[in-house]
Amino acid sequence: MDAFFAAVEQKRRPELIGKPVIIGGGGDPTKRGVVSTASYEARKFGVHSAMPLRTAYKLCPHGIFLPVDYEEYSRVSKKVKNILRGFSPVMEDVGIDEAFLDITNASEDPEEIARKIKERIREELELACSIGIAENKLLAKIASDLQKPDGLTIIREGDIEKVIWPLPVRKLWGVGPKTEAYLKSININTIGELAAMPLENLIGYLGNSYGNYLYEASRGIDESPLVTHWEPKSSSREVTFQRDTNDWQTIARTLASLTKEVTEDIKQSRYLCKTVTLKIRFEDFKTYTRARTMDEFTDSNEIIRKAVFEALGKIELKKKVRLIGVRLSNLKKA
DNA sequence: TCTGGGGTCCTCTTTCTC
DNA sequence: TCTGGAGAAAGAGGACCC
Numbered sequence: 001m002d003a004f005f006a007a008v009e010q011k012r013r014p015e016l017i018g019k020p021v022i023i024g025g026g027g028d029p030t031k032r033g034v035v036s037t038a039s040y041e042a043r044k045f046g047v048h049s050a051m052p053l054r055t056a057y058k059l060c061p062h063g064i065f066l067p068v069d070y071e072e073y074s075r076v077s078k079k080v081k082n083i084l085r086g087f088s089p090v091m092e093d094v095g096i097d098e099a100f101l102d103i104t105n106a107s108e109d110p111e112e113i114a115r116k117i118k119e120r121i122r123e124e125l126e127l128a129c130s131i132g133i134a135e136n137k138l139l140a141k142i143a144s145d146l147q148k149p150d151g152l153t154i155i156r157e158g159d160i161e162k163v164i165w166p167l168p169v170r171k172l173w174g175v176g177p178k179t180e181a182y183l184k185s186i187n188i189n190t191i192g193e194l195a196a197m198p199l200e201n202l203i204g205y206l207g208n209s210y211g212n213y214l215y216e217a218s219r220g221i222d223e224s225p226l227v228t229h230w231e232p233k234s235s236s237r238e239v240t241f242q243r244d245t246n247d248w249q250t251i252a253r254t255l256a257s258l259t260k261e262v263t264e265d266i267k268q269s270r271y272l273c274k275t276v277t278l279k280i281r282f283e284d285f286k287t288y289t290r291a292r293t294m295d296e297f298t299d300s301n302e303i304i305r306k307a308v309f310e311a312l313g314k315i316e317l318k319k320k321v322r323l324i325g326v327r328l329s330n331l332k333k334a
Numbered sequence: 335t336c337t338g339g340g341g342t343c344c345t346c347t348t349t350c351t352c
Numbered sequence: 353t354c355t356g357g358a359g360a361a362a363g364a365g366g367a368c369c370c
Contacts, residue, residue: 024338025338032336032337032338033338034337034338034339035338036338036339036370049370050337050338051337052335052336052337052338053338054335054336055336055337068338068339094369094370095340095341095369095370096370097370098370173368173369174367174368174369175368176367176368176369177367177368178366178367178368179367179368207344207345209343209344209345210344232341233341233342233343234340234341234342235340235341236339236340236341237339237340238338238339238340239338239339240337240338240339275362275363277363277364285336285337287365288364288365289363289364289365290363290364291362291363291364292363293361293362293363322337323338323339325339327340327341330362339370340369340370341368341369341370342367342368342369343366343367343368343369344365344366344367344368345364345365345366345367346363346364346365346366347362347363347364347365348361348362348363348364349360349361349362349363350359350360350361350362351358351359351360351361352357352358352359352360
């Protein structure tokens with residue numbers, strides 16, 4: 001979906017159409033938080049997702065800042081996914097605003113299917129999306145990104161050299177800022193340059209698993225199947241304080257309430273956990289985690305809270321705390 | 335002065351168990 | 353009772369995704 005959160009807001013408040021809309025945090029650009037989504041009008045000012053709200057405000061002071069309304073976006077997301085499932089039951093969810101659809105067994109022309117999907121989403125939900133068509137997920141994802149917004153891009157078997165190789169390595173799924181910078185340092189900037197690197201060298205530079213992955217990905221090879229069902233592996237809650245704090249009461253109270261929330265979450269979805277992990281980030285942004293595995297699987301708030309505070313005891317609180325969080329893992333269906 | 339929140343997966347190290 | 357090794361499990365951190 002194109003600028004999904006912003007588009008949903010513009011749909012329910014048409015007066016926002018054509019304006020720079022910035023969704024993030026609590027919607028107050030003077031407070032801590034980052035941009036979740038910026039409308040294309042706001043992107044013209046250099047605003048993009050993951051940017052601190054305060055920075056976005058400096059770049060675009062006349063922008064309309066709104067809080068994230070996750071429930072509303074989830075509702076709309078479900079409608080989008082239902083439309084998709086009507087075209088093929090084999091669908092993989094990729095977060096709230098993306099999905100893969102396997103249309104291998106469809107009788108209709110893929111491009112025609114894509115046009116119909118775009119049309120239905122536009123007519124029923126008044127939203128724009130970008131679709132990529134290719135023989136595997138890796139290439140379809142790259143394709144969907146090539147002509148945003150409101151795009152429809154097909155990558156065919158013979159297109160790898162012409163279409164994929166000139167692209168920067170960052171366009172490959174799994175290559176983030178760190179890997180991009182590292183590859184740049186060894187003079188690899190494009191996917192084609194990556195593809196020119198012998199497998200042994202890649203493994204030497206990046207390890208066995210990642211080296212092999214990039215070797216194949218740079219050639220457009222991806223055999224991974226669509227994942228239509230999966231079980232959660234962990235559940236977590238964390239908050240960044242509006243001001244860094246060294247007040248024990250505040251820290252303890254916050255930790256207790258986060259623990260209660262995340263315990264409610266797993267209870268609701270009928271899971272038990274065995275491992276709790278405390279996460280703490282100090283004012284200097286140094287982040288630590290301390291884990292504690294319990295003797296039994298549990299969803300008891302008291303037992304989990306006890307383990308969380310045990311974990312907290314393993315960390316020296318000498319600096320002010322910026323963020324605190326709790327993760328429950330080692331999950332098992334109740 | 336700034337850097338969210340909810341996840342997954344991978345790698346390396348430490349600890350436990352036999 | 354002490355020592356050591358192997359393999360599994362747990363713990364910690366980091367990179368990446370939306």
